[in-house]
Amino acid sequence: MKKLGVFVCWCGSNIASSVDVEQVVVQAAKLDGVVHAEHYMYMCSDPGQQKVKDAIKEKGLDGVVVACCSPRMHENTFRKAAGLVGLNPFLLEIANIREQCSWVHANNKPVATAKAVSIIEATLDKVKQNLPLETITIPLNKRVCVVGGGIAGIMSALDLADAGYEVVIIEKEPAIGGHVAQISTTFPYFQKLPELLQKKIDEVNAHPRITVYLSSEVDELEGYVGNFKVTIRTRPAFVDHDKCTGCGKCFEVCPVSVPDEFNRGLSQRGAIFRYNQGSEHQLPIINRDDCLHFSDGEQENGEKCQLCVDACAEQAIDLGAIRSLQEELVGAIVMATGYDVYSPANLPEYGGGRLPDVIDGLAFERLLDPKGPTGGRIVRPSDGRVPKSVVFIQCAGSRDPERHKAYCSRACCMYTAKQARLYKRQVDDGTAYISYMDIRSDSRDFEEFVQQGMEEENLVYIRGRVAKVFPEGDVLKVFTADTLSGRQLEIEADLVVLAMAMEPKSGVRELAKKMNVTIDGDGFLSETHIKLYPVESSTKGVYLAGCGQSPKDITDTVSQALATSGKIQTMFSNETLIADPLIAEVKEDVCSGCGICIDICPYGARIMDDFKRISMVNQAVCQGCGACIAACPNKACELINSTSRQFIRMVDDFSHKAQMA
């Protein structure tokens, strides 16, 4: 026979004004097994908790019901208190007499009081059958996988590696650095980005605890927090970088010429190429899709093209290389998947993708790069002429819910101001027009940066949306309106720069599915809570950083990347992970192994034991939601301490009372 205690809280007047707490204590004291009952104004306060602790010690209670607010508020508080004086925390239950009683029967004290007693009685009956439980410990692999080697991935990886953890970076492209490698200068301080970035890339490459997989993607993901298995698929480079000296003879002989993605199509490259032509650190790779050896084109003599192989004195090129699959075991994952530039071809009214002198912001960055396709000279892609009039169009594809993206891409106002200022510094007799809807310059020194551009560098800001861009002779006509003066304008431009929207990297949708991470309507990875859990994904152990989560600038991206590193280090500060034991359990002799629960489990926690031919519960993954219990046709699973037997008993208590009334 258990010795039970009941503690009734007034919650100030929240409960006491409509529930007669003294009467409840009198009634509760009469209930089967109750050896102690009392009430107090705030049971969750320190003296209130002390009362619970004292009674457990003095009366030797082995079951406690606290009648107060929702268990979501203070279940943990009281269980912790009980644990401190030696009562197994799982033998303490909350009877919710506030949200489910006093608040809903505020004007009917007799009914509220009787109902409070019923709730307490039913909860006591549950406690009688509760088992003392221990928390579950899960092994923790203190290695991290970072998906994406842009600035977010690099910063997160370096921080974690410096903290002593092994990190694996998976990068889709043949080099790390991401879009930041394409950008010339930072705002608002005009720092040279390539130098800043190269320092970080060198740190990554030299770090003993960082492994980088280039030209690689996540093929498969298994496991759960603390224990993930990532299968990595790597495209071959076809060039042995240990042998290659970077002499460049292969570039000269390759007959292929395709637009260079890294330079946003402003230059051409061969099928064998340096991903970033301006980076002497990079060695050549072959893109299979562009290479004639792999397409069915044969040379006149009937042989497949292998000019680069013949040209290579070091015999570094192996056209027979195949893709490889490797496995890495990690405990946490950082999703730093980044963004794509929304294609200018989506804006035919601006001639995007059609007119050579209409380019996107990232292409303009390539023009600004001293190691870029023009050696850092701002010239027109069509004829190499220095543009004397440039129109920058902000919100190109952003903030247009009807046709494009509804959201603001956040970085464009600032990088456009930066680009226009850099243009003015290079072409001092040129005019820079900026078409804008609003100017969003809401960070430190941002507003000053824009103002300086307007006042000191004479940037012409025009509030309005551009209607149309079309060629006339060898200039571009831009139709727009100045909505502040209410005038229609026609501007003759030599170059038009579109500040295109950012969109989630292609392929993220599929990747998110593999990771069981939710995405929002625009395809960005969703955090658990925008304010309080901003870097946690919906899957435990998977964290988010950078533009894959939402558009942002480098400052915010790095902050978020370092936040993921902090969260992961907090997790890694324990030797094992602890999980709640209130989860599903299988009666092995009843389960028939039908597998319905496996399909229904939203967390992937149910697994078939192939040897026993029954369904098991992965204790580390189960969240105790109860979906499998409802679905099981044989009643072979139960939720620990919330068994059907316990619930039926509680329902009986209520229906018994109802019959009596």
Next chain:
Amino acid sequence: MKYPYFPGCTLYTKAKKLDDAGRECSRRLGFELDELPDWTCCGATFPLVNDYHIAMSGPTRILADTKDQGGNKLVTLCSVCFNVLKRTNHVMRTDEERRAKITDFIERDYHGETEVMHYLQVLRDDIGFDQLKEKVVKPLEGLKVACYYGCLLLRPVKEIGLDVMENPTIFEDFVRALGAEPVEFPFKIECCGAFQTVHSMEVATRCSRDILNSAKNNGADVVITTCPLCQFNLDDRQPEIQKSDANFTTIPVVYFTQLLALALGISPADLGFERNLVDPLPVLQAKGAISD
């Protein structure tokens, strides 16, 4: 193949040549335009005010008549009729409340079953431009054509869906099938001034001037259109333009069906070119589209 056909008012009067040529060409291409009996005006403008239901009762009746006649496709030639009928049908299909209000009022059972099609769409989707090309007996080789879309054939794109809104190509593809050469000109989807021509003629004149100049600057010999109002503005405003701009040279503006008829070998004498203000015959002759 028989299509229920809605000519609309203008095609019985000012735009007769659009209608005549369209009907004759359909016969040569192996489909029949079966004019709806007792048709009424489509309303000529789609009611943009939400609670303005009465103006949609006319087009709804036309759509319901089509359904009762046993046809599921209704063909139009006029851009305005096409726009009004198509958008009314969109309301019938997507807005249950408004549909119920209108159909209750006109006492008809109609749920948007009819498919409203523009003649160009029939050529593209049902006949096929490849097939059309084979039926051409007199390819209009060497003729440079500015394909002027105007607004109503395309917009609003979510309700009309004929082609992409900002850079459509259906008209150019059509012109290529006739053997002529479409010219790319940036004003192909600009507004002609439309009804402004009634009370602010200078607006329509200015709009028309910019469109025509853009077409000519890009090498066009002739402008084609599907819309009686566009044709009117672009053609009839030219003397006005010349008054303010002595350097302005005229350019003929014809209906697409007239060009189609020429390519199918129909005699120019039957095509009503004499009703054009700027005579197309000299250019068409010079380019060999018409043999003397």
